Amino acid sequence: MIYDFVIIGAGVVGCMIARELSMYRAKICLLEKGNDVASGSSKANSGIVHAGYDAKPGTLKAKLNVLGCALMEKTVQELDVPYKKCGSIVAAFDQEGTDSIRKLYQRGLENGVSELFLLNREETMRLEPNIHPGVQGALYAKGAGIVCPYQLTIAAAENAVSNGAELRLNFEVEKIEKTEDLYLIKSAKDTVKARCVINAAGVFADKVAAMADDNSFTIIPRRGEYIILDKTEGKTVNTVIFQPPSEKGKGILVSPTADGNLLLGPTASVIEDKEDTSTTASGLDEVIKGAMAAVPNIRLNKTITSFSGIRATPDTGDFIIRESEKNPRFFHAAGIESPGLTAAPAIALYVIEMIKSKGILLEENPNSVRIRQGIPRIAELPLEEQNRWIQKNKAYGKIICRCESVTEGEIIDSIRRPAGATTVDGVKRRVRAGMGRCQGGFCMPKVLEILARELQCSPYEICKNEKGSYILKEGEIEHD
Amino acid sequence: MIKTDIVVIGGGPAGLAAALSAYEKGVKNILLIERDKELGGILNQCIHDGFGLQLFKTRLTGPEYAGIFIDRIKKTNIDIRLNTMVTKVSDDLTVTAVNEDIGAYQIQAKAVILAMGCRERPRGAINIPGTRPAGIYTAGTVQRWVNIEGKLPGKNIVILGSGDIGLIMARRMTLEGATVKGVYELLPYSSGLTRNIVQCLNDYNIPLKLSHTVTKIFGRKRIEAVEVCRVDQSLKPIPESREIVECDTLILSVGLIPENDILSGTNISMNKVTGGPFIDNRFMTEVPGIFSCGNCLHVHDLVDYVTDESERAGENAAEYVLYGQKEKESSGIPVLCGDNVRYTVPSHLSKDGKGALTLMFRVTKPMKDCTITVASDGILLLSLKRSRCTPGESVRITLPEDRVKTVLEKKTPITVSVTE
Ligand SMILES: Cc1cc2nc3c(=O)[nH]c(=O)nc-3n(C[C@H](O)[C@H](O)[C@H](O)COP(=O)(O)OP(=O)(O)OC[C@H]3O[C@@H](n4cnc5c(N)ncnc54)[C@H](O)[C@@H]3O)c2cc1C
Ligand SMILES: Cc1cc2nc3c(=O)[nH]c(=O)nc-3n(C[C@H](O)[C@H](O)[C@H](O)COP(=O)(O)OP(=O)(O)OC[C@H]3O[C@@H](n4cnc5c(N)ncnc54)[C@H](O)[C@@H]3O)c2cc1C
Numbered sequence: 001m002i003y004d005f006v007i008i009g010a011g012v013v014g015c016m017i018a019r020e021l022s023m024y025r026a027k028i029c030l031l032e033k034g035n036d037v038a039s040g041s042s043k044a045n046s047g048i049v050h051a052g053y054d055a056k057p058g059t060l061k062a063k064l065n066v067l068g069c070a071l072m073e074k075t076v077q078e079l080d081v082p083y084k085k086c087g088s089i090v091a092a093f094d095q096e097g098t099d100s101i102r103k104l105y106q107r108g109l110e111n112g113v114s115e116l117f118l119l120n121r122e123e124t125m126r127l128e129p130n131i132h133p134g135v136q137g138a139l140y141a142k143g144a145g146i147v148c149p150y151q152l153t154i155a156a157a158e159n160a161v162s163n164g165a166e167l168r169l170n171f172e173v174e175k176i177e178k179t180e181d182l183y184l185i186k187s188a189k190d191t192v193k194a195r196c197v198i199n200a201a202g203v204f205a206d207k208v209a210a211m212a213d214d215n216s217f218t219i220i221p222r223r224g225e226y227i228i229l230d231k232t233e234g235k236t237v238n239t240v241i242f243q244p245p246s247e248k249g250k251g252i253l254v255s256p257t258a259d260g261n262l263l264l265g266p267t268a269s270v271i272e273d274k275e276d277t278s279t280t281a282s283g284l285d286e287v288i289k290g291a292m293a294a295v296p297n298i299r300l301n302k303t304i305t306s307f308s309g310i311r312a313t314p315d316t317g318d319f320i321i322r323e324s325e326k327n328p329r330f331f332h333a334a335g336i337e338s339p340g341l342t343a344a345p346a347i348a349l350y351v352i353e354m355i356k357s358k359g360i361l362l363e364e365n366p367n368s369v370r371i372r373q374g375i376p377r378i379a380e381l382p383l384e385e386q387n388r389w390i391q392k393n394k395a396y397g398k399i400i401c402r403c404e405s406v407t408e409g410e411i412i413d414s415i416r417r418p419a420g421a422t423t424v425d426g427v428k429r430r431v432r433a434g435m436g437r438c439q440g441g442f443c444m445p446k447v448l449e450i451l452a453r454e455l456q457c458s459p460y461e462i463c464k465n466e467k468g469s470y471i472l473k474e475g476e477i478e479h480d
Numbered sequence: 481m482i483k484t485d486i487v488v489i490g491g492g493p494a495g496l497a498a499a500l501s502a503y504e505k506g507v508k509n510i511l512l513i514e515r516d517k518e519l520g521g522i523l524n525q526c527i528h529d530g531f532g533l534q535l536f537k538t539r540l541t542g543p544e545y546a547g548i549f550i551d552r553i554k555k556t557n558i559d560i561r562l563n564t565m566v567t568k569v570s571d572d573l574t575v576t577a578v579n580e581d582i583g584a585y586q587i588q589a590k591a592v593i594l595a596m597g598c599r600e601r602p603r604g605a606i607n608i609p610g611t612r613p614a615g616i617y618t619a620g621t622v623q624r625w626v627n628i629e630g631k632l633p634g635k636n637i638v639i640l641g642s643g644d645i646g647l648i649m650a651r652r653m654t655l656e657g658a659t660v661k662g663v664y665e666l667l668p669y670s671s672g673l674t675r676n677i678v679q680c681l682n683d684y685n686i687p688l689k690l691s692h693t694v695t696k697i698f699g700r701k702r703i704e705a706v707e708v709c710r711v712d713q714s715l716k717p718i719p720e721s722r723e724i725v726e727c728d729t730l731i732l733s734v735g736l737i738p739e740n741d742i743l744s745g746t747n748i749s750m751n752k753v754t755g756g757p758f759i760d761n762r763f764m765t766e767v768p769g770i771f772s773c774g775n776c777l778h779v780h781d782l783v784d785y786v787t788d789e790s791e792r793a794g795e796n797a798a799e800y801v802l803y804g805q806k807e808k809e810s811s812g813i814p815v816l817c818g819d820n821v822r823y824t825v826p827s828h829l830s831k832d833g834k835g836a837l838t839l840m841f842r843v844t845k846p847m848k849d850c851t852i853t854v855a856s857d858g859i860l861l862l863s864l865k866r867s868r869c870t871p872g873e874s875v876r877i878t879l880p881e882d883r884v885k886t887v888l889e890k891k892t893p894i895t896v897s898v899t900e
Contacts, residue, residue: 383576441621445621471614
């Protein structure tokens with residue numbers, strides 16, 4: 001089998017590209033080294049749909065951010081993903097901050113951001129009653145929003161697979177060989193052949209490029225740490241609250257999430273190991289201090305978990321979306337740091353145009369669909385509708401995760417769907433079982449059982465997330 | 481909509497006792513809802529003995545203790561609905577439940593008894609930095625795996641927190657052939673029962689490290705080690721005391737939280753200290769007709785007390801259904817926390833309350849040779865001596881009926897204090 005397109009990396013960028021390509025008649029294969037899509041940065045970020053006033057005017061980043069923000073509403077409708085256009089503010093607490101938001105405002109106008117306003121103190125307080133009373137004013141971007149980043153990635157992958165794209169998990173690209181008109185992409189065990197390659201390998205995009213003798217850029221991993229609070233706290237703020245940017249980045253934000261929790265973070269620190277997603281005492285401390293400076297009455301005792309994500313910062317300062325100079329039909333979608341989630345729908349379209357511009361023929365596939373129906377959230381439906389689902393399938397009447405009210409039917413769906421879950425965290429990201437305040441204490445053993453049953457394997461083979469992260473380590477106990 | 485007299489939510493020892501006593505008081509239309517496939521609640525996974533010492537003067541296992549009440553309830557015509565989850569309770573006493581066979585449905589009751597038990601605090605609530613690998617579980621989850629499903633999650637164990645379940649699991653895992661490296665407790669004293677420290681740790685030479693905590697987690701796929709530190713008086717880790725302990729499993733026993741999510745749509749106000757609702761001496765919450773008992777009211781260390789308390793809640797709910805509310809009073813007479821008292825249950829008294837008053841409370845710190853006093857408007861109502869009180873063991877005292885009468889007549893708040 002020779003694929004027309006092989007995409008390396010199933011993060012939001014790779015999955016969105018796969019989805020757009022799946023609208024055409026083409027053989028597509030999406031390779032991912034993890035055992036699920038959204039294994040990298042796309043599962044651990046702020047989930048903000050940035051309006052587009054941050055990036056330097058004239059950069060690809062600025063252009064695709066503004067475009068991506070505009071495309072997001074339609075994208076989430078088509079893919080049935082939690083999203084809220086809640087707006088964002090950059091709050092200024094001193095003169096320096098006030099100067100800084102004026103500059104951002106100008107930059108926003110230059111980048112073509114619409115619905116951008118400068119608010120005075122009273123207007124800011126009215127919009128955000130819980131903000132620190134020392135606030136002096138804010139830059140308000142009405143078009144900004146929040147989206148569930150992993151749901152977006154999963155939905156895009158599912159849509160692509162439904163349209164015929166192939167997803168190969170646990171495929172870590174280690175070597176790329178070239179023949180006259182093909183690329184041979186190799187893992188330790190397997191080879192796939194491709195006419196065109198798209199490198200969307202996140203923090204490892206430089207390594208993948210180097211496999212094809214392209215050493216034109218380097219990706220520097222920068223970690224960001226977060227704290228997540230219970231859904232009871234989601235209404236502490238109405239918009240995404242940023243603080244004025246410094247040389248280190250956009251600073252600590254306080255934001256509701258698309259699922260209704262409260263998110264604090266991220267820090268920004270350069271790290272050695274590109275996969276070291278641990279959190280640190282000092283990092284979490286910095287998150288708390290930074291968040292409290294903007295919103296003093298955050299109830300930290302409602303913390304449910306902390307996590308970290310890794311930014312793929314390119315040494316070039318801009319998104320790297322172009323054909324490899326050394327390799328025809330080998331395209332990079334690399335260095336996609338923030339606002340890469342926002343930009344992803346636009347990046348995908350940009351890549352399609354780039355492919356077409358190289359003379360590669362793309363013929364639309366009338367059988368492809370753009371719509372993906374999400375897994376029903378039974379508990380959120382009116383009683384009569386709940387009963388319609390339960391009549392169709394009893395399993396929708398059995399609640400497994402009590403914190404988030406997730407039924408067995410939803411969990412089974414999350415496993416059986418195209419690009420379905422194979423791990424406990426995979427189920428969690430698809431239907432939120434184990435994501436609530438008890439963090440799986442109650443439902444995880446049950447989710448484990450359902451996974452083993454559905455995947456027809458032993459519970460001892462089920463992992464938390466990546467390969468080898470077995471939930472249960474030892475054998476059965478002999479009871480007499 | 482189904483109509484009934486009393487809906488009891490939860491089929492653990494609290495729900496069982498409340499349903500039975502309401503039934504014996506003469507209420508015949510009772511519906512008991514349990515989300516699990518069997519009755520008994522958390523007791524089903526507590527296969528150790530030590531239940532029933534107060535009530536039956538004998539050492540029973542959890543299932544044996546629950547079995548006594550399950551047998552009794554099966555002889556009544558209380559309508560028991562298993563595999564059914566209550567998703568919502570409303571101020572107008574309607575209860576919404578869902579089940580595989582019937583679907584989602586509503587029940588209109590004349591009284592509702594809350595008996596949903598509690599849940600364990602997860603790791604996030606204590607926010608330990610480091611990696612997030614597999615192998616970190618709450619003690620109750622491990623207990624379920626080991627005792628009910630026969631699965632051992634790991635063999636090299638560190639336990640954080642000295643709550644009772646953690647202590648019991650230290651012994652259990654040791655008996656299953658695992659090595660328990662130690663039990664680390666942040667506070668200078670254990671939050672568990674003394675008898676559990678003796679029988680579960682000391683008898684097996686498992687070290688209990690007080691004033692210690694886990695400060696970091698290592699291991700990418702499965703947990704490989706933890707960093708532990710001693711803490712100073714303000715509970716801050718002392719970096720010089722840092723030590724790495726290898727393990728493949730970290731068990732958390734860092735506290736229990738009453739399970740009251742289904743109340744979020746009601747006007748019931750919650751006590752931030754206990755995590756349960758404020759109740760009066762009839763176990764009635766601030767919404768007339770809704771009663772609360774067992775671990776969803778406040779976390780108990782002894783099931784015998786749960787049973788006793790829930791029986792009284794059941795009786796009061798029955799009275800409410802049979803005779804209605806006599807006095808339309810707003811808040812009742814407050815029971816206040818005096819010196820060294822963290823919370824009291826009940827938090828106020830109603831004139832409709834009858835008989836002697838049983839007060840449960842916890843102290844704020846361990847104390848020796850102490851005096852418990854109950855006073856109202858300068859009058860000493862009760863004074864008791866105890867050789868020791870610890871925050872891990874709730875204290876139960878009874879104020880005789882004539883004293884309660886005095887208070888109800890005078891309408892002045894009563895204060896509970898403990899002094900050394
Ligand atoms: C802390 C933080 C906060 C952020 N906040 C925001 C925000 O609020 N808004 C926003 O718009 N953006 C934000 N971003 C940016 C956004 O998360 C990223 O731009 C986006 O997720 C990048 O997606 P990706 O697909 O390029 O990378 P990834 O999601 O990392 O995907 C790359 C994939 O490639 C796979 N892979 C790597 N090497 C190989 C190989 N050799 N073989 C096979 N597969 C391989 C990886 O396993 C991974 O799944 C943030 C990022 C971080 C880290
Ligand atoms: C591990 C452990 C060890 C213990 N050891 C001892 C001991 O040695 N000696 C001793 O005397 N005491 C001990 N106790 C204390 C005692 O057992 C408990 O306090 C007692 O079981 C609490 O009873 P309960 O009915 O309030 O809660 P539970 O037993 O937790 O019962 C609550 C029930 O409500 C159900 N429920 C909850 N929400 C809903 C809903 N929305 N819809 C339907 N059903 C619902 C639950 O499924 C559960 O069955 C121990 C407790 C634990 C947890």
